[in-house]
Amino acid sequence: MGTVGIKQVAEHAGVSPGTVSNVLNRPERVAATTRERVERSIRVLGFVRNGSASTLRAGHSSTVGLMVLDLANPFFTDVARGVEDVASERGCAVLLSSSAESGERERRNIRVFAEQQVRGVLITPVGDDGQNTDRLSERGIPVVLLDHPTPRANQCSVAVDDVAGGELAVGHLLADGARSLVYVTGPAALRQCTDRRKGALRAMRAAGLGKEALRELAVPAMNARAGEEAARRLLDGGPLPDAVFCANDLLALGVLRVLLQAGVKVPTDVALIGYDDIEFSAAAAVPLSSVRQPTYQLGRIATELLLEECDDPGGHAHQQVMFQPELVVRDSSRRARPLEGNDQAMAGEPEVEAL
Secondary structure (H helix, E strand, C coil): CCCCCCCHHHHHHHHHHHHHHHHCCHHHHHHHHHHHHHHHHHHHHHCCCHHHHHHHHCCCCCEEEECCCCCCCCHHHHHHHHEEEEEHHCCCEEEEEEECCCCHHHHHHHHEEEEEECCEEEEHHHHHHHHHHHHHHHHCCCCCEEEECCCCCEEECECHHHHHEEEEEEEEHHHHCCCEEEEEECCCCHHEEEHHHHHHHHHHHHHHCHHHCCCCCECCCHHHHHHHHHHHHHHCCCCCCEEEEECCCCHHHHHHHHHCCCCCCCCCEEEEEEEEECCHHCCCCCCEEEEEECHHHHHHHHHHHHHHHHHHCCCCCCEEEEEECCCHHHHHHHHCCCCCCCCCCCCCCCCCEEC
């Protein structure tokens, strides 16, 4: 059987092609009994509307673009789940891509989004200059920054206070007795890495320690393999620090694996904490302490803001939403003293601050 078109549906339902078109695009104009007859013919014949044609008529598709830094990172999987749930509720599909932390790949993906005439784009940008996202705005495509604050009043963003998160992580390690620390971090272009370092240094200053007490160990990617590389460099670099703070959990899990293989006791010899609190963290050989982010809510709220702007670009009020992170303490950082009470320092629902 060939492709079923509007003409075949019209003949089967006993109506004109124009009536079928109205059922598909302006159903409120068609009487209920006629609409039901046409919809039954659509189901019987297996008609699928031509999305490309409707996109040309509307000037945009019913698709939103989502670009994250790394599809292999469970943090972004949880974010994407929040995005997809809201998009599905609003009758939209999600075109998902990854920049792989590359500015050039980000540019290519943005070009694809524009060619597909997406309604809007959610993006965790690689850098801070905004040049790539400006190309979308110039085409009239709304953009919401995801897991990245914006300094622009005319743009929405949904992010987590990573400076506060870095301060939470290192403050906890210092309170537990650490005095020499290493910060394992990814590419300097990533705002998340630099903000978490700022928070770490703030905690050091509050404890009366200079920045020399925090050694930085940078790796080219934010994954477990890079964490393993960092741990090998750590083992080859002289005396071990009291504690290691990693810019995300994948790095921390890589560090943990190599340290344990080398016979280093965690946390007795080296305390360890990550960031993101991905699902695997609690199930690690030594359950990993981490800084939790409200990943699913990040995706949901960002998508709601994007679709609000798509539906009412003139009346939409831009918001810069900032979540507060939570410290989650597990075995990997319990060294100097047992914790009192609950083993996870959590305060219920994450706080949200609209700036």
